[in-house]
């Protein structure tokens with residue numbers, strides 16, 4: 495049985511990727527299952543999804559704890575999540591990254607494939623949704639499913655949901671990533687300082703912990719804990735406001751889900767706290783005079 499664990503962020507399509515991979519395996523007459531695991535239902539929050547592929551019926555319904563492959567849709571997760579946790583001895587990591595495999599620090603040397611999936615997604619899909627591109631990289635790096643089957647699965651799954659044109663573009667993203675994927679060994683030069691995940695596990699919650707602010711190994715929890723959750727690390731884009739165009743209508747200030755647009759200068763001006771701006775683009779979308787432009791980081 496081949497087991498895959500996807501690491502992504504809410505909105506990047508990790509769940510769809512896991513499902514499309516399972517469908518590609520079924521196209522090749524294999525058995526496959528796919529399912530997600532959500533923490534906080536929040537755009538940008540870490541998300542897990544799993545796929546199992548086998549040539550016999552699959553009965554296991556647990557999460558994948560000892561993956562043959564980990565697929566990482568967003569390399570900012572490498573700072574907060576131990577993506578190699580439990581990976582099998584000969585396992586492989588497939589990572590969306592601008593770096594070469596040997597430049598990616600995973601704290602240990604493991605087989606690694608890297609592809610600039612965000613650039614491919616922006617080029618072909620005009621959005622940083624990397625789930626289809628990363629499947630092309632998976633196919634290239636592992637050979638567990640062929641790229642033709644991946645394309646067919648994407649056409650079927652995405653075409654059905656988003657229309658034929660979108661299906662074709664997404665299949666094209668997978669093919670482009672397949673052609674551009676580089677494989678090698680990760681860097682294991684220094685201990686990888688994994689920061690504790692911002693979301694504590696239930697075992698770490700003190701009794702009544704949700705009722706008041708408490709400090710745990712996972713950091714601060716309860717009211718006010720958002721201070722420690724640097725959502726700015728999730729961003730692919732950053733909003734830049736054109737002061738000359740801005741009419742100070744405050745729509746962006748009101749609509750920002752992170753509350754990171756701050757009124758300054760006695761309410762006459764605004765400042766965005768990039769430490770917490772997750773780059774969702776809602777402010778740019780809501781601005782009535784198009785004063786905000788989302789810039790790629």
Ligand code: SF4
Pocket residue numbers: 732733749750751752753754755766770771772773774775776777778
């Ligand atoms: S992109 Fe805009 S709306 Fe989204 S978190 Fe940043 S400032 Fe707030």
Ligand code: SF4
Pocket residue numbers: 735739740741742743744745746747777780781782783784785786
């Ligand atoms: S929504 Fe646009 S015009 Fe209104 S305050 Fe924000 S940037 Fe300025």
